[in-house]
Amino acid sequence: MTDAAVKGHAVLETPLADRHAALRARMIEFSGWRMPVQYTSIIEEHRAVRERVGLFDLSHMGELIVEGPDAGPALAGAVVTNPPALAIGRAHYSMICAADGGIIDDLIIYRLAEDRFMVVANAGNAQVVSDALAERLGSARAVLDDQSLATGLVAVQGPRSVDVLGPHTDVDLAALRYYAMAEGTVAGIPAQVGRTGYTGEDGFEVFVETRRVGELWDVLLDAVRSADGLPVGLGARDTLRLEAGMPLYGNELDAATNPFEAGLGRVVKLDKPGDFVGRAALERVAADGPKKSLVGMTMEGRGIARHGYPVHAGERRTGVITSGTQSPTLGVPIAMAYVAPADTEAGTALEVEIRDARVAARVVPLPFYRRTT
Amino acid sequence: MTAPNDLRYTRDHEWVRVDGDEATVGITQYAADQLGDIVFVELPDTGRDLEEAKPFGVVESVKAVSDLFAPVSGEVTAINGALASDPELVNSDPYGEGWMLKLRIASPDQLDDLLDGEAYDELVAAG
Numbered sequence A: 001m002t003d004a005a006v007k008g009h010a011v012l013e014t015p016l017a018d019r020h021a022a023l024r025a026r027m028i029e030f031s032g033w034r035m036p037v038q039y040t041s042i043i044e045e046h047r048a049v050r051e052r053v054g055l056f057d058l059s060h061m062g063e064l065i066v067e068g069p070d071a072g073p074a075l076a077g078a079v080v081t082n083p084p085a086l087a088i089g090r091a092h093y094s095m096i097c098a099a100d101g102g103i104i105d106d107l108i109i110y111r112l113a114e115d116r117f118m119v120v121a122n123a124g125n126a127q128v129v130s131d132a133l134a135e136r137l138g139s140a141r142a143v144l145d146d147q148s149l150a151t152g153l154v155a156v157q158g159p160r161s162v163d164v165l166g167p168h169t170d171v172d173l174a175a176l177r178y179y180a181m182a183e184g185t186v187a188g189i190p191a192q193v194g195r196t197g198y199t200g201e202d203g204f205e206v207f208v209e210t211r212r213v214g215e216l217w218d219v220l221l222d223a224v225r226s227a228d229g230l231p232v233g234l235g236a237r238d239t240l241r242l243e244a245g246m247p248l249y250g251n252e253l254d255a256a257t258n259p260f261e262a263g264l265g266r267v268v269k270l271d272k273p274g275d276f277v278g279r280a281a282l283e284r285v286a287a288d289g290p291k292k293s294l295v296g297m298t299m300e301g302r303g304i305a306r307h308g309y310p311v312h313a314g315e316r317r318t319g320v321i322t323s324g325t326q327s328p329t330l331g332v333p334i335a336m337a338y339v340a341p342a343d344t345e346a347g348t349a350l351e352v353e354i355r356d357a358r359v360a361a362r363v364v365p366l367p368f369y370r371r372t373t
Numbered sequence B: 001m002t003a004p005n006d007l008r009y010t011r012d013h014e015w016v017r018v019d020g021d022e023a024t025v026g027i028t029q030y031a032a033d034q035l036g037d038i039v040f041v042e043l044p045d046t047g048r049d050l051e052e053a054k055p056f057g058v059v060e061s062v063k064a065v066s067d068l069f070a071p072v073s074g075e076v077t078a079i080n081g082a083l084a085s086d087p088e089l090v091n092s093d094p095y096g097e098g099w100m101l102k103l104r105i106a107s108p109d110q111l112d113d114l115l116d117g118e119a120y121d122e123l124v125a126a127g
Helices: A003-007 A017-022 A042-051 A071-076 A123-137 A161-168 A210-226 A234-243 A279-288 B029-035 B108-113 B117-125
Strands: A026-030 A033-038 A054-057 A062-067 A091-097 A103-113 A116-121 A143-146 A151-157 A181-186 A189-194 A203-209 A293-299 A310-313 A316-326 A333-339 A349-354 A357-364 B014-019 B022-027 B038-042 B055-061 B065-069 B074-079 B101-105
Touching: A017 A210, A033 A042, A033 A234, A042 A054, A042 A234, A054 A210, A062 A071, A062 A123, A071 A116, A071 A123, A091 A123, A103 A123, A103 A181, A103 A189, A116 A123, A123 A143, A151 A161, A151 A210, A161 A203, A161 A210, A181 A210, A189 A210, A203 A210, A234 A316, A234 A333, A293 A349, A310 A333, A316 B038, A333 A349, B101 B108
Parallel strands: none
Antiparallel strands: A026 A033, A054 A151, A062 A116, A062 A143, A091 A103, A103 A116, A151 A203, A181 A189, A189 A203, A293 A333, A293 A357, A310 A316, A310 A349, A316 A333, A349 A357, B014 B022, B022 B101, B038 B055, B055 B065, B074 B101
């Protein structure tokens, strides 16, 4: 069941639906959108990104523009980070929390101008985030403009990303730092280019007007193919982010989880000026310590841990798997899990309940994979 | 895609090759393609008695876990040990090296419930 089904909305089509059909992609419903899960093989697509380059349609993501003289301070009161501290053209990872500290969504916030920010939200949460931001901006001199449907987003990820994108853009990619954004053109189309991603590789996210994202995709797909790369679906996007130890909303993050539990306490700027939604609750968690903690695990016995499987420490049930798969890069089953704070040390022996059996696993440091260049 | 005519099929996309009272069991090309890259196969121990239409193991792709169902009842006489280290054989050669287990057929009558290649192709075509 998807969010769209719950709300009774029609499933949304990406503006690249015809491209995906022509590529014979296998489509699934994800967060209220019909999206490609794989074009050829999840493992081949995964390897293409790790070793060469891959092209992703991320048009389902939500893009919310917050603009006005108070945009910075108003955002600072709405999310856990301090957007006014961002230099123009820079971005940071953030979260928007409820008053009890539970995570409503994780976000990337880009500062586009002195008084203009772009908040990128997960597709399934875009409306909730939009509503929460609108409410939290209140009477501040800042307006929220939900540009999600008007914005197309394509990502180029992998070690050959600069070679693929460079010839097609006037943005100086060599000068564009990680988590920075520049305005320019890509394939002659006005674009915002961020050096961001969700794969653990170098790469770029290219935001354009929805009506031109087809042109952008065609040019970049040719370039990606020339560099021996592939179009990549959500299946490999999930295995790539999991190897990179990056959380997925709905798996590692949800309204019943706070940032400290998710290992993201460093993202929460308790030292920023002013109040923000969730501050009091998060200060308590920071002082008392989290009740559960996210860990990485590798399986030592045979079997793949999957979302929802129970995790045991001896006779004691310590937690639950949030994500798990066979790691295409490492060749072993990997997983993330919430466990009791006593069981988080690297090397701790745990067991995962897989169907009727308990399979040996061990806590390992995150991420599972870190790029070397 | 055409299912080989010398095999019998279940509606759950397993195939059976009958040789006397022995049946070799695997999953079809269609099933393997639908699952995508297969990364794990869990099979029963030899000697276990399987019951027709009951789950006997699982096959996992990168994304999904699927049950395997016994096409007919019988005792497991062999399992394909190669799948422990090379589960991708199920994708690359589902009717050959990707076989899963052999069993001694307990009730030959149950074979009559299985589909032939043509009927299986129709089942797949009908979605």
